[in-house]
Amino acid sequence: RRPGTDKTTKNLLKHPEAKNIVTRVIIGVDGNAYINGDSEWADGTQSDALYALKDESLGHAPIIVEVQHSV
Numbered sequence: 001r002r003p004g005t006d007k008t009t010k011n012l013l014k015h016p017e018a019k020n021i022v023t024r025v026i027i028g029v030d031g032n033a034y035i036n037g038d039s040e041w042a043d044g045t046q047s048d049a050l051y052a053l054k055d056e057s058l059g060h061a062p063i064i065v066e067v068q069h070s071v
Contacts (some may be wrong), residue, residue, distance in 0.1 A: 014049065023063065033053060033058060034051035034052060036052075037050035039064075049063075
């Protein structure tokens, strides 16, 4: 499968609790500080999720999430 094409994973990562877990583990910030962004890029590729800051004055970068299905 191509990255970003699994709809179940994409929908799960849009859930507020999943976003909260990711943002807290990665940078220690509550998920409410982020919104679900558009995870499709100009070249047609897609990420599983993109979390963008609601308030850029917090100084954190956006978070791109990719879920690996197999190793």
